[in-house]
Amino acid sequence: MEPVLRIDDLCVGFHVRDRVVNIINHVSLHIGENEVLGLIGETGCGKSVTGSAVLRLLPDNAVVAGQIDYRGKALLPMSEHEFNRLRGAKIVSVPQSPSTSLNPMMTVGMQVEECLTRRPDYSKKAQQVPVRERVQQIFERLRLNERGKIFRKYPCELSGGMCQRVLISMGAITNADLIVVDEPTKAVDWILRAGVVDVLRKMKEDYRCAMMMITHDIGVARALSNRIAVMYAGEIVETGTAGQVLDHPQHPYTADLISALPENGFHVTEGFMPSFEEMPAACRYQDRCAHCVEACRSGKPEMHETEPGHFVYCHRCRGE
16 A cells, blocks of 8 residues: 655755755655654754655755655655645644744634635535634643633743644644644643643544654654654664564664663763764764674664564664
């Protein structure tokens, strides 16, 4: 069966002064029907750039190569007009920054309404439930009810966490086919985190949509994801089911990420991710990896299937 989204050999760079700095390096991913792919990794590894490439929201200085297909249709060659008929209708973004994504001059309720009413295929007569009632129902599930007052408030009157939930509401109302969710719990307090997870799960179940969920929150990734892809320094280093990757990590970086969780002792890996302007030619994790051998410094690893559906980008998995 054709996946909803297929990314093949995606490379993204940016013109910086007199050169192109490569950020995403030959990334390949796919998301099937009604599937959540969790894209995890530390801040600055390229997760959001990957999501922006899918949504064609990269800045003008971006250089993109590779293939991005939505249900077999190539997205990158599409005209802006053609792609805009998909974006906001079939392909939807739930961004991570409420301060720049919400219009300060409109009430949040009207902004959520517009996500539906401005779609090219919108018909008021075809709506079984009035749009405003649908917005109120979504607000209720996200604890944004306050006796209907939230609908009439402006973003500046809400907390950062409440504005983040408004952004999630904007994705939920569209009945989209593919949703790119960027850091959904970033500005949400611990108490409401479980509620956000429940809403995203409900959204997936109700609309049977595919979802790319970009997050650094491994607990949220475990709760929502069918499969997980781990990114380090612009490369995918491990993919598999949530159980395979999180319970039996094979790449040293994945194991280090999980070891750094508070419940696992908070064992923080020494060092920092290398600069994209000075990236090692071989394994990009070599300077931080406790298992580094000569092969890691002399050549690029290859993606290796350690068990059915579980792929690891590491020399160690080939016994080198």
